[in-house]
Structure formats: structure tokens, C-alpha cells
Amino acid sequence: MSYTMVTDESDDAMYSSIYNESPSAADNIGSGCTSRGKGSVLKKGPWTSTEDGILIDYVKRHGEGNWNTVQKHTSLARCGKSCRLRWANHLRPNLKKGAFSKEEEQLIVEMHARMGNKWAQMAEHLPGRTDNEIKNYWNTRIKRRQRAGLPLYPPGTHVEDLHWSQQYHPSTSNVTDRRRHQDILQLGNSKANVLFDDLTFANVLFEDLNFATSLLPVASDISDMFSCNMLGTGASSYMSPILPSHSNIRQAFQSPEHFQNAAPQKNPRSCSISDHPMYGNQHRTDVMIQDSHHTFTDGMVPTSKPLFGAVKLELPSFQYSEASGFDQWTTPSTPQSDLLDSVDTYIQSPPPLEIDEPDCFSSCDTGLLDMLLHEAKIKASAKHSFSSTTCITNGTQNVPRGGETHIVTSGAGEIKSSSLIFEAFAVVKTEEMDEVWEPKRADVIRPDVLLESSWQDQQSRFGIVRDSSSLSDALSLLLGG
DNA sequence: AAGGGGTGCAACCGCTGCGGG
DNA sequence: TCCCGCAGCGGTTGCACCCCT
Incomplete structure (x- = not known):
């Protein structure tokens, strides 16, 4: 299953309403994104295509990093962490989307056997894949295998x-x-x-x-x-x-x-x-x-x-x-x-x-x-x-x-x-x-x-x-x- | 057709490490 | 040396979609 969480422009307005103006908006400000640049409440939730565009444009001009300055230099009401995550997981070039190949799956299994839950390290060895992707894959795989009553590692993976x-x-x-x-x-x-x-x-x-x-x-x-x-x-x-x-x-x-x-x-x-x-x-x-x-x-x-x-x-x-x-x-x-x-x-x-x-x-x-x-x-x-x-x-x-x-x-x-x-x-x-x-x-x-x-x-x-x-x-x- | 549970992805949260002042 | 801010990581949660009954 593959679908995008990017919402359209109308959704943008909706989310602005939901996240920025609703009484519960303050509750949505997590400790991870506590800064409130320009006096506005930082937005949470799914990213819109508009936001994506803004972030992409920012990265093109300023490069990766300095994520906390994104909010200052753009109209994005997103915290730096959110920007970094969005870029790393969805917007950066050369991202490989879609299902994992057999080779990738096997590599993940073997890497997990070797590394444990070191998703970021695993991602380094899977070009185009993100740690989040690998993590999600692994978690669902665990559940699948568990349901099937299978061992977590296939026979032969003895590490x-x-x-x-x-x-x-x-x-x-x-x-x-x-x-x-x-x-x-x-x-x-x-x-x-x-x-x-x-x-x-x-x-x-x-x-x-x-x-x-x-x-x-x-x-x-x-x-x-x-x-x-x-x-x-x-x-x-x-x-x-x-x-x-x-x-x-x-x-x-x-x-x-x-x-x-x-x-x-x-x-x-x-x-x-x-x-x-x-x-x-x-x-x-x-x-x-x-x-x-x-x-x-x-x-x-x-x-x-x-x-x-x-x-x-x-x-x-x-x-x-x-x-x-x-x-x-x-x-x-x-x-x-x-x-x-x-x-x-x-x-x-x-x-x-x-x-x-x-x-x-x-x-x-x-x-x-x-x-x-x-x-x-x-x-x-x-x-x-x-x-x-x-x-x-x-x-x-x-x-x-x-x-x-x-x-x-x-x-x-x-x-x-x-x-x-x-x-x-x-x-x-x-x-x-x-x-x-x-x-x-x-x-x-x-x-x-x-x-x-x-x-x-x-x-x-x-x-x-x-x-x-x-x-x-x-x-x-x-x-x- | 409807709804309820399951599934999978995206995003958030909390924490740590690191570097600069 | 200490403090602070940032980047990154791993765990967790929210939610849209799928599927089965």
C-alpha cells in the first residue's frame, strides 16, 4: 500500500484551521517543537504540497541543515525537526519509493540480525531508503511473521x-x-x-x-x-x-x-x-x-x-x-x-x-x-x-x-x-x-x-x-x- | 452497502550526542 | 568545564486506507 500524505491546497487551509486556530492547537505543540517563530503556533500533522514546495525551495537555496532557520526564512510554520524529517523521508532527491525488493528485504533482515534496531545505520546501506521506512517495514514484518507463527529470522540467518x-x-x-x-x-x-x-x-x-x-x-x-x-x-x-x-x-x-x-x-x-x-x-x-x-x-x-x-x-x-x-x-x-x-x-x-x-x-x-x-x-x-x-x-x-x-x-x-x-x-x-x-x-x-x-x-x-x-x-x- | 478491525505509512515525541560559545 | 542549541536517532502514535464479515 502506498499513498501520500500530502494534502492539496484546500487541505492546507483546513489544516491551518485545525492546527493553528483550533482550541486544541496548543496541545499539538509537542516538546520536540516548542519554538514559536514569528509569534505563530507551529503547525503539525500532514504536510501539504505547498509546504513541501516551500521546504524544497528553501533547501535548494540554503542547503540541508539549519532546519530551525527554515521557519525564520520562509512562511513555513513548521519546526526544524519536522522540516528535517520531511526532507529526509520524503523530499530529498534519490529517494526510492515503493515496496522493498527481495534483496533489500534480505539485507534488512541480515542487518537487523547484526545491528539490532539501528535503523539509521541500516539506511546507510540501503540507498534511497530511509530509516523510517526500514523501521516501519521491520515492524510490520515482525507482526506478519508473528501472525504466521514464523521465527523472526528465516532459517539460515543464524547471526x-x-x-x-x-x-x-x-x-x-x-x-x-x-x-x-x-x-x-x-x-x-x-x-x-x-x-x-x-x-x-x-x-x-x-x-x-x-x-x-x-x-x-x-x-x-x-x-x-x-x-x-x-x-x-x-x-x-x-x-x-x-x-x-x-x-x-x-x-x-x-x-x-x-x-x-x-x-x-x-x-x-x-x-x-x-x-x-x-x-x-x-x-x-x-x-x-x-x-x-x-x-x-x-x-x-x-x-x-x-x-x-x-x-x-x-x-x-x-x-x-x-x-x-x-x-x-x-x-x-x-x-x-x-x-x-x-x-x-x-x-x-x-x-x-x-x-x-x-x-x-x-x-x-x-x-x-x-x-x-x-x-x-x-x-x-x-x-x-x-x-x-x-x-x-x-x-x-x-x-x-x-x-x-x-x-x-x-x-x-x-x-x-x-x-x-x-x-x-x-x-x-x-x-x-x-x-x-x-x-x-x-x-x-x-x-x-x-x-x-x-x-x-x-x-x-x-x-x-x-x-x-x-x-x-x-x-x-x-x-x- | 456498511462498519469494524487490521494494516501500513507519516509524523511526532523524547532523548542523547556533539559542537560551539 | 559547563551550558545551550542543534541534529539525529529510535520509539510511539495518529490516521487514512484496506479488507473481511
Whole structure:
């Protein structure tokens, strides 16, 4: 749908009446445009063609910038911000109108996976497109995919599996990002919230299970199953992830060293989530799904509205510094060393901690494990064609495909996947809220830890040669092997 | 045909960063 | 160093249009 909001001359008069003379006109003066040049009330609302012409003429004569002087030098009763926006989004030359092309759509998806809601930065890589356009597109896309029950990122776009970790990495999330998350959640501190922790982990699990989709054909199904069974929503796996409040994270990780100090360095096995300020002392958080117009449960949640236990679901953003050279990334022929390094590190690294309770699964088994395994067997038996060298970049454009370098062999990926699946069972277990759960492997699925120290470091630090055999066995079970 | 909800675009709002005085 | 104004960004809202019943 495409239509212009420019009104004709008669509308101009109408809007003059509405915005400048109506009793409510003063109410239309937002704090963003408070100046009242020439003693007149600044106009708001849709632009008229006359106003457009005036602005275009002004820019021709004076160039862009100095938007606040537009009102002084012209008859426009618009604030500078409004002028700038109008020019940038509609009037400036070389603007590309119309629907996004497939290439543009894919680029947006991949950029969002990498950048998060950095619309302006995305617009820089889409000539002729504005940040507003991209933002609107993304928001509607989110809703579309949400309605369709699809994951936000199409299969094959796996960078999102990384940026969850990246976003929670204290040293890489910038101040602005952190600030913007301050109002995500207002969680109290009175008592431990096991469910909050559970859902947090569950979210990570879903992400990782989706990640594992390319490695494990059954993983996505498992993920969906999890979302239905664990959360009881019946929605897609992306419907109701719960993330910890960033403000809490900020408190917990005021410095990179903070976690290291607080983390169970001495004896990781003795780590309890409740030991850490990030995970301890959380209120129980229930899942609230809003799905009304302009309310996003996926990717964006209005932060100006009170959230009852709901969390801003801004998708994990694989935030890169501007200096990281995004252009390189957009050029397929250029080595994607940074991204791929992350990918490879993330995927190929085995879980850092062993499952130290041999009876974990039995004690944690709520029946879901059996169901999962059963389901996995069925699916695996139906998918004999599963290759042990599944390319993790299947379907993505910018991550090079194929080639040993970028292919994750079944070993590590499987280990991770199965490990994460098993992680979930501890999570499932704790849905029985009456029990006090003391996770022994909290830092296994804490992305900040995963980033803070490499998997390999974790291994060496904890003196763990990963118990990969058990996990491989588990995977074999999942695959019906 | 009508109306009510959904959809998508345009514009506004609040905030931050930055540069100049 | 501080203050102030401007530019820009991201989130949010308003509203015209679409579509379904």
C-alpha cells in the first residue's frame, strides 16, 4: 500500500484551521517543537504540497541543515525537526519509493540480525531508503511473521543466534543501548524468582535450538515443542521469550570484571544462579503476551507503557561498533572474519561445563525428555538424508556458504545442541515452582560468560575436557542413532 | 452497502550526542 | 568545564486506507 500524505491546497487551509486556530492547537505543540517563530503556533500533522514546495525551495537555496532557520526564512510554520524529517523521508532527491525488493528485504533482515534496531545505520546501506521506512517495514514484518507463527529470522540467518550473547556482553553494548533498556522491566528485588530464571534460560534454549536447526533437523521442531509445552502458549518459539532486565544486567555487570568476580571462578559447580545479583532476587515474572496494534511481542515492545512482567523483546542484536566496517560485511566477496570467527567459536566450542549430576536427567525428567527423544527419533528416522556436514549458513547471503572453514561438522555443533537440549530439562524441572532449584551450570547458558571467556578458556580453566561422549550419545539418541 | 478491525505509512515525541560559545 | 542549541536517532502514535464479515 502506498499513498501520500500530502494534502492539496484546500487541505492546507483546513489544516491551518485545525492546527493553528483550533482550541486544541496548543496541545499539538509537542516538546520536540516548542519554538514559536514569528509569534505563530507551529503547525503539525500532514504536510501539504505547498509546504513541501516551500521546504524544497528553501533547501535548494540554503542547503540541508539549519532546519530551525527554515521557519525564520520562509512562511513555513513548521519546526526544524519536522522540516528535517520531511526532507529526509520524503523530499530529498534519490529517494526510492515503493515496496522493498527481495534483496533489500534480505539485507534488512541480515542487518537487523547484526545491528539490532539501528535503523539509521541500516539506511546507510540501503540507498534511497530511509530509516523510517526500514523501521516501519521491520515492524510490520515482525507482526506478519508473528501472525504466521514464523521465527523472526528465516532459517539460515543464524547471526541472530550470536547476538543474544553479544548484546549482553557488557563491554560491547554501548551506553545508548543500555539506556534504552532501562525501562524494559521494573523488577523488584524481594525474592528469588525461579520462573524468571527458567524462562530466561528457556529463551536461550530456544535461540540455540533454532540455531541448531541447521545442524539438527529436528531441533526446530523440538524448539516449537518446547515453546508449547514449557510456556503453555502454543505460540511460536519466539512468542514469549523472557530476557533479563537490562537495568539489572547493568547492575550486575557494571564492569566486565564484575562478573568475573562474582562468577564461580573457584568452583563452578558450586555456582548457584541465586548467588548472582543478575539472577537472584528476582520477582516471579509471568509471561504476558500482547498482540494488539502497535504492540509488539517480538522485537519491539513499547517501552512507554507499563509492562507487567513483560519484557522488551528487542531482538538480540549482534552489535558491532561502527568502526567494524559494515561495508565489508555487505560485500559477499569479502571475508567475514569477524562474524565467522564468532560463529565458529560459538558453534564449534563445546559446552564448557560438564553435566555433573549423573542423575540429572532422571531427577529432572518430567516426561518431556522422553517425549522429546521419542519425537526426535521419529523425525530423525524420517530424515535419513541428514548430513553430518550441514552448512550453518544455509540460505544466508552474506555469510559465505560451503567450504570447510564455514561448515560446522557434526561433532561440536551436535554436542552443543544436545547439551542445550539437556539444559532445558533442568529448566523444565524448575517449572515446579515449589522447588528451590540450584542450577549448577548457570554460566553455561549465560551468554555474557560465553563471550567473556571462550569456550576453550572455560574448558581449560575448569579443567574440563568436555564430556562430549555423553552428549554425543544424547545426540545420537536424538537422531535415532 | 456498511462498519469494524487490521494494516501500513507519516509524523511526532523524547532523548542523547556533539559542537560551539 | 559547563551550558545551550542543534541534529539525529529510535520509539510511539495518529490516521487514512484496506479488507473481511
